[in-house]
Amino acid sequence: MIKLSVLSLVVALACCASPADADSPQSLSATVNGARFSGDDDTILFVPRDSGEFTLSASTAGAASYPPPKTPIDRLSIVCQGYVRGKPLQIGKNEFSPDICYATYTLGTNDEHFTLDKDNAANRFEITTNQARLIEGSFELHMTSAGGNVMTISEGHFVAEDRQM
Numbered sequence: 001m002i003k004l005s006v007l008s009l010v011v012a013l014a015c016c017a018s019p020a021d022a023d024s025p026q027s028l029s030a031t032v033n034g035a036r037f038s039g040d041d042d043t044i045l046f047v048p049r050d051s052g053e054f055t056l057s058a059s060t061a062g063a064a065s066y067p068p069p070k071t072p073i074d075r076l077s078i079v080c081q082g083y084v085r086g087k088p089l090q091i092g093k094n095e096f097s098p099d100i101c102y103a104t105y106t107l108g109t110n111d112e113h114f115t116l117d118k119d120n121a122a123n124r125f126e127i128t129t130n131q132a133r134l135i136e137g138s139f140e141l142h143m144t145s146a147g148g149n150v151m152t153i154s155e156g157h158f159v160a161e162d163r164q165m
Contacts, residue, residue, distance in 0.1 A: 028158040
């Protein structure tokens with residue numbers, strides 16, 4: 001009987017207790033060629049790896065709902081090196097190289113794919129707050145498509161959480 005009570009207490013505590021910052025609302029917003037882009041809590045994914053690489057991705061807010069939206073869904077993905085849990089990170093024009101950062105943006109209206117223009121000196125990505133599993137930061141990315149179209153992603157801001165178990 002005592003074992004059952006202890007087990008019940010452990011289960012109850014596990015269900016009620018949550019680590020600091022767990023399930024913090026996520027957000028990602030930016031201006032893409034003058035139009036507003038934003039992801040919501042259900043479409044943002046932050047995955048850090050032990051190697052120092054991380055992925056931050058977002059889709060148009062509402063894209064994860066069911067039934068799926070009838071409007072086009074845009075997608076942003078940023079993969080970079082240099083992440084250390086608990087430390088800020090600044091990636092500027094000199095660090096945007098094939099080995100350090102890669103970013104893509106897909107326009108849902110015509111499925112046009114853009115990749116990072118690594119020669120653009122205005123590219124930047126930074127993590128200003130890095131606590132436990134929660135990060136916050138800003139970015140500006142300049143991109144090009146295979147057809148030569150250019151895209152500017154400016155005023156980017158994100159709050160994301162590592163929700164891996």
